[in-house]
Amino acid sequence: MSEPSVFERIVAGEIPSTKVFENERVLGIRDIAPQAPVHLLVFPKSGEYPNVSALAAADPALLAEIVAVAQQLADEHCGGQYRLVFNTGSDVGQTVFHVHAHVLGGGLPEGRMA
Numbered sequence: 001m002s003e004p005s006v007f008e009r010i011v012a013g014e015i016p017s018t019k020v021f022e023n024e025r026v027l028g029i030r031d032i033a034p035q036a037p038v039h040l041l042v043f044p045k046s047g048e049y050p051n052v053s054a055l056a057a058a059d060p061a062l063l064a065e066i067v068a069v070a071q072q073l074a075d076e077h078c079g080g081q082y083r084l085v086f087n088t089g090s091d092v093g094q095t096v097f098h099v100h101a102h103v104l105g106g107g108l109p110e111g112r113m114a
């Protein structure tokens with residue numbers, strides 16, 4: 001058994017977080033180190049999928065739900081204008097291997113590359 005991810009520990013209540021959405025399958029929280037004026041994370045409560053590629057292959061309905069929750073949160077928190085980012089792989093900066101969508105909005109950060 002691998003160690004539970006930080007997001008599994010947040011789901012379990014072992015690490016505090018600021019929740020912005022929750023249902024049976026999906027949690028939305030504020031990122032602890034925001035990279036934009038609005039920076040939210042949306043992820044499945046289950047930690048079985050390390051990245052969006054694995055999730056898309058195994059459970060496309062759950063991926064669609066994550067995108068729908070991201071849209072709802074963007075409507076609520078940043079007027080429906082946002083970037084949706086799934087870092088996939090350590091080479092591009094993924095640090096938590098529990099699939100999650102970054103919802104970034106509220107204006108452009110300085111020095112944004114993509």
Ligand code: 5GP
Pocket residue numbers: 006015017018029030031032033034041086087093094095096097
């Ligand atoms: P990644 O680089 O894997 O795509 O993104 C992981 C994200 O999780 C980072 O933006 C990081 O700031 C966020 N993060 C890591 N640990 C915690 C935590 O304990 N609480 C919250 N709210 N966010 C976290």
